[in-house]
Amino acid sequence: MPELPEVETTRRGIKPHAVGQVITEIIVRQPKLRWPIDLTISKKLSGQTISKISRRAKYLLIEMPIGTLMIHLGMSGSLKIVTDQAVVKHDHVDICLSNGKSIRFNDPRRFGSVLYSPKGELHTLLKKLGVEPLSDDFLDDYLHQKAVGRKIPIKSFIMNNQIVVGVGNIYAQESLFLAGIHPNRAANKVSKKRMVNLLHTIRLVLTQAIAAGGSSLKDFTGADGKPGYFQQALAVYGRQGQSCDRCLAKLKHLVIGQRSTVYCPSCQR
C-alpha cells in the first residue's frame, strides 16, 4: 500500500543507481497490469540515458531525452535495484542499465502500472491531478476554497487526487485524527480555521513519514523494500476497538467511500 512517502522514499533509493545510466533493455514478463504495458518500450527506450528521476503524485517518473517512463506502484508494487538475475514471483518488469544493475518492478496484485509518455505531451493520467501536498502550491486556504459546495465526507475529499495528491487511506485517517475532524463530516462543513489546520497536519504527517521511510531505506539495494510507515506509531489506522491514545475512548470503525476508516468518536467532531 504505497502512499506518497513510500514512492518518494523509493525515488530517493533508486536515483543514485540510475541517473546517468543508459537503458540497455527492458524485460517485460507480465504486461497485464492496471493498464497493459506497451510491449515496444524496450525497442523504443534502449540506448536512452536516464536524465532524472522525479515524482508526480504517486507516479515515479524516469525521464529520458525522448520521453518518460511513469511507474505507479498501485497497492502492492515495489521497485528495487538488483544485480543478480534470480527472478521471484511477480517480478513483472526489469529496466536493465549499463552499470549492470536493473530496476526491478514486483507487484503481486498488479494494480500498478508502467507507462510510457513521449516528450512534449503531458500524459492523460497526470493532467487531472491536484496539487502536491509538499509544494508551495498547497496554500493555507487551498482546501477550504476547494471544498465550497462539496458535501462529500472530508476523508473522501482529501483522498481525491484531483484535489490533493498522495493522501491514501492510512494518512487520511491519521491526519484527520490529529486535526480532530470527524472523517464523515461534510467537506464544506469544516470551518476555515480547522481546514487550514488540517492542511498543515497533512503536510506534517507526510513529511514525517518520508523521514521515517528514508531511515529504513539505507539498504535499498538489498531484498528489503519494507515501507517506513509501519515503523512509526499509527494513532488510529487499523486500531478499531482499541483505546484512543489521547482520551482513552474506544476507537470506532466506519466505511467511507468503500474504505475502512477508524476514528476517535470523542476527539474527532
Next chain:
DNA sequence: ACTGGATCCTGATCGC
C-alpha cells in the same frame, strides 16, 4: 458538476 458504486488482482486471514 457532483457523488456513490463497481471494478481490476492476489494473498492473508477468518469461519465453518
Next chain:
DNA sequence: TGCGATCAGGATCCAG
C-alpha cells in the same frame, strides 16, 4: 486440514 468467503487497497470509469 481444507475449503470458500471476506477483506485490503489506488484510482479510473460509469451511471444516476
